Amino acid sequence: MSALRWSVRTLDRALDGETVYRELLAAEPVAFWLDGSLTDRAPRRVSVLGTSLGAEVIVRDVADGDVFAELQELLAARVAEPPPELAGLFCGGYVGYFGYELKALTGGVVAHESPTPDALWIWANRFVVIDHDRDRTYLVAVDKPDGEPGAGEDWLDRAETAAADWWMGSLETPAISTLDLEVHLEQDRATYLAGIARCLEELEAGETYEVNLTNRVRLPAVPDPFEFFRWQWSANPAPYAAFIRYGDLAVASSSPERFLTVDADGWAECRPIKGTAPRDLDPAQDQLAAKALAEDDKTRAENLMIVDLIRNDLGRVSVPGTVNVPQLMQVESYRTMHQLVTTVRGRLRDGLTAVDAVRACFPPGSMTGAPKIRTMQIIDELEPSARGVYSGALGYLSLDGRADLSVVIRTAVLTPDGTVIGAGGAIVLDSDPVAEYDEMVLKATAAVGRVGRG
Helix, strand or coil: CCCCEEEEEEECCCCCHHHHHHHHHCCCCEEEEEECCCCCCCCCCEEEEEECCCCCEEEECHHHCCHHHHHHHHHHHHCCCCCHHHCCCCCCEEEEEECHHHHHHCCCCCCCCCCCCCEEEEEECEEEEEECCCCEEEEEEEECCCCCCCHHHHHHHHHHHHHCCCCCCCCCCCHHHHCCHHHHECCCHHHHHHHHHHHHHHHHCCCCCEEEEEEEEEECCCCCHHHHHHHHHHHCCCCEEEEEEECCEEEEEEECCEEEEECCCCEEEEECEEEEEECCCCHHHHHHHHHHHHHCHHHHHHHHHHHHHHHHHHHCCECCCCCEEEEEEEEEECCCEEEEEEEEEEEECCCCCHHHHHHHHCCCHHHCEECHHHHHHHHHHHCCCCCCCCCCEEEEEECCCCEEEEECCCEEEEECCEEEEEEEEEECCCCCHHHHHHHHHHHHHHHCCCCCCC
16 A cells, blocks of 8 residues: 555534635636535435645546556555545545546447547545534545645645635526527437437337437536536535536536445445436425326336346446345435436455446446447437537545446536537337427436426
């Protein structure tokens, strides 16, 4: 193990994430906020905000080589036992995303080139861990033993000073959230419906069982990406809300879906979502909508096919006999929609790591369809552009071997050139094309933080 030096300061209260970001991170060249205040099925709800002293960031495209292997080597060189107070939380590591085009490293091919990096991972050595359940905050600096003496303590002093402030500003509606999203679709209604028809042909021919066909909404740039994230989070709070900024690139996510977690004991868990229904303002109608989703034969078929795919993916890296499904197709409800969620778990084989699990399961099966490789080929033919960050995975790979990554959905990718939002849905033999189109628009609507049924 390489030696690292932790400086940790504990505050007996849970800080406000927005205050931490504004007072401590807003001026940094790179910054992140993984908001876990609504995290589902976790023993503790934890948020992590931070930056990289020295702006050490891995920025890679598919053509640059195997970023999975690169991260594996970096983590192996820095693997370390965290301070006991950070056990089970976040002790440092890499925070970032794997974009969809990295499928070329996991069995797919390069079909489109993304204008944003295919992988972006920030070495998190200055960060704040907010433990919402225990009402506690940890200010953390991680340094090499031969680093500048006192550098960590200096940052902790800054962090503690920032924590003394409290910021609460008003929300302004972003202009892009008021636009007619259908006007800005990359594939208009007729084109997307034609794509669904092609999917149905492939399904009839037995080439695939399910195709996740996606679209992109291309909107104007926003003046302040963080203000957009605040709005998105307020209007569509989600268990895997996240904001990552690297120079002029920002990712604002309100994802409800867990891609993969790996715990300290080597248990890997995926929680695919297949099946979506809009919420209703009338409580009785809302309950009926949730019941209809749970009982819908088409939705259950979609979910089951992806579960089988993920069981197969996890099985490639798990101890035989350990892959199991402790939760099958349960309705979980969020601000704007109900979703049908399943949990798949497996115990990683000795010698395998969280990165091995990510590689085995990437890209998320809920964003491809089944069988994965052939279905990705069909998607490449039908979608005219790169998905980019969308449909990939976002979260952290920690120094103690754990990982927590979401599926990049309900997400806006923001640059000075514009704002891009991906949305789509699973096409199966009994899909209603118009209903599939409407569901795609609903999902895009949630990503821009528009309140209501969309």
